[in-house]
Amino acid sequence: MKYIRIISLKVVLACYCLLSCSQYKNNTSIAIIGDEPIYDNVINHPIVENAIYDELCRIYDIRLEATREYVGLMLLKKSAEENFISIDSLLASYCQSNASLQLDEEGLRKRLIDSLFICYDTRIILKEPIAPIVKIENALIHEKGCLESKIIVTEISDFDCGLCSYMHKEYSELLDRYGDRVKFLHSTFSSGVSPSSRAAYAAGLQDRYWEMADSLFAMPVAADSSAVMGVAMVMGLDMDQFIYDYTSAENYELLMKNNAYLSSCGVKRTPTILINGHPLRKPDDIDFVDSQINRALDETN
Numbered sequence: 001m002k003y004i005r006i007i008s009l010k011v012v013l014a015c016y017c018l019l020s021c022s023q024y025k026n027n028t029s030i031a032i033i034g035d036e037p038i039y040d041n042v043i044n045h046p047i048v049e050n051a052i053y054d055e056l057c058r059i060y061d062i063r064l065e066a067t068r069e070y071v072g073l074m075l076l077k078k079s080a081e082e083n084f085i086s087i088d089s090l091l092a093s094y095c096q097s098n099a100s101l102q103l104d105e106e107g108l109r110k111r112l113i114d115s116l117f118i119c120y121d122t123r124i125i126l127k128e129p130i131a132p133i134v135k136i137e138n139a140l141i142h143e144k145g146c147l148e149s150k151i152i153v154t155e156i157s158d159f160d161c162g163l164c165s166y167m168h169k170e171y172s173e174l175l176d177r178y179g180d181r182v183k184f185l186h187s188t189f190s191s192g193v194s195p196s197s198r199a200a201y202a203a204g205l206q207d208r209y210w211e212m213a214d215s216l217f218a219m220p221v222a223a224d225s226s227a228v229m230g231v232a233m234v235m236g237l238d239m240d241q242f243i244y245d246y247t248s249a250e251n252y253e254l255l256m257k258n259n260a261y262l263s264s265c266g267v268k269r270t271p272t273i274l275i276n277g278h279p280l281r282k283p284d285d286i287d288f289v290d291s292q293i294n295r296a297l298d299e300t301n
Contacts, residue, residue, distance in 0.1 A: 046266035049132040050279070056129035057281040067124055075116040086134060131278040136187065136265050140201070140258045142209045145175060145184040151296045153178075154185040154274040156267055159196030159213070160222035164271045168217040170286040171273075176292055186213065189262045189270055193255045199228035201255060202245035206237055 029037035080090040094112045095105060102113065116122070136154070155171055157164035175184050186209075188197045196216045203212035215231045216223055223231070225246075232242045245251055273283040275296050282288040 045162070046132070046134065047268075050134070050266035050268070053129060053132055053279070058237040059164055060126070060129055060281075064124070064126055067126055071122060071124065072113040072116075075113060075120060075122060078120065079116055085106075115182070128281070131281070132158075132266070133277040134266055134272075134274055134279055135277060136262060136267070136274075139187045139262055141256065142204055143183065144186075144210055144212075145179040145182050147183055148185040149181060150183045150276075150300055151178075151293070152185060152274075152276055153293060154187070154272075154277075155181055156187050156189050156262065156270060156272040156274070158188060158194075158270040159200065159216045160190065160194050161270050165217045165219075167284055167286070168214075168272050171271075171289070172214070174286070174290060174293065178297075181297060182293060186190050187258065187262065188255070189259055189267055189272070193252055193259070194222065195225050195228050197255055198234065198246050198252065199223070202242050202248075203232065203235070203237060205245050206241065208235060208237060211235060242277045 004070070028038045028040050030043070031038040076087045076090060080087045083090065084092075091105075091109060091112065095108045098108055098111070101108070101111070141154075153171075153174070157168060161164075164205075171184075175182075188200065190197065200209055200212045200216060203209055212231065212235065215235070216228070219227065228246070229239075229243075232239060232246075271283050273280045273289055276294055280289060281294055
C-alpha cells in the first residue's frame with residue numbers, strides 16, 4: 001500500500017508539473033506584491049523548464065517501472081492459467097528448462113516475462129514527457145554528417161568526463177550509420193576550460209576538430225598540455241599556429257563564455273543529447289538514442 005501511495009503522489013506531481021508548463025505560456029499571475037501582480041513570464045526560463053522536465057522524467061521512470069511490473073504479473077498469470085498451473089509452477093518449470101543460461105532466478109523471471117510480452121503482443125503505451133526545446137544557436141558548434149538534413153543530433157559533452165568518453169564512441173557508431181541522413185553537431189560543456197577543450201578548439205581552427213576530439217576522448221585519463229601537444233604533432237598540425245591558438249587568451253575567453261551560455265540555455269550535465277533541440281532523457285542508453293533518431297527520420301519521411 002505504501003508503494004501505491006508513492007506512485008499516486010508522483011502522478012499528482014506530474015500533473016502539477018504539466019499544468020505548470022502550460023501556465024508558463026499563458027502569462028498567468030503567480031504572485032502579488034501589494035496590488036502589483038507578478039506574471040509567470042519572469043520564471044519562464046530554460047533552466048526552469050529543463051528542471052521541470054527532469055522531474056517529469058523521474059516521475060515517468062517510476063510509472064514505467066510500476067507499469068512493467070504490473071503487466072508482467074498479469075502476463076505470468078495469463079500464461080499460468082492457460083497451462084492450468086500456478087505462477088510458481090510456471091516459473092519453476094521455466095527456470096528448470098533454462099538452467100543452462102546461468103542466470104539467477106530474477107534474471108530468468110525477467111527473461112520469461114520478456115518472452116511473454118512478445119507472445120501476447122503486449123506493448124506499454126505510457127507517454128513520455130515532452131522535452132522542451134533547448135536553443136543553443138549561439139554556442140560554439142562543430143558540424144559533421146549530412147549538413148542539409150532536417151534531423152539534427154547534437155552531442156554536448158566534456159572531454160574529461162569518463163561517461164562522455166565512453167558514449168562518444170557509441171555516438172560515433174551512430175554517425176557512421178546515419179551520417180548520410182543526419183546532421184551531427186558537437187559542443188563542449190564543463191565547469192572550466194580544460195587543456196582538452198582548448199586543444200579541440202585550436203585544432204578546429206585548422207579544420208581538424210573532429211579528429212582531435214576523437215583522439216582526446218580515446219585517452220584513458222584527462223589530457224594535460226603535454227599530451228595535447230603530442231596529439232597535435234601526430235596529427236601533423238601547423239604547430240606554431242596550434243600553440244598560438246591553444247594559448248590565446250581570447251580563445252580561452254570564448255570557451256568560458258560558451259560554458260556560461262550553455263548553462264543559461266538549461267544544459268547542466270554531460271553528456272547531453274539533443275535531437276532537433278529536444279534533450280533525450282536517456283543520453284547514456286545508445287539503443288534509446290538510436291530509436292529516437294529512427295523515430296525522427298520516420299516522422300520526416
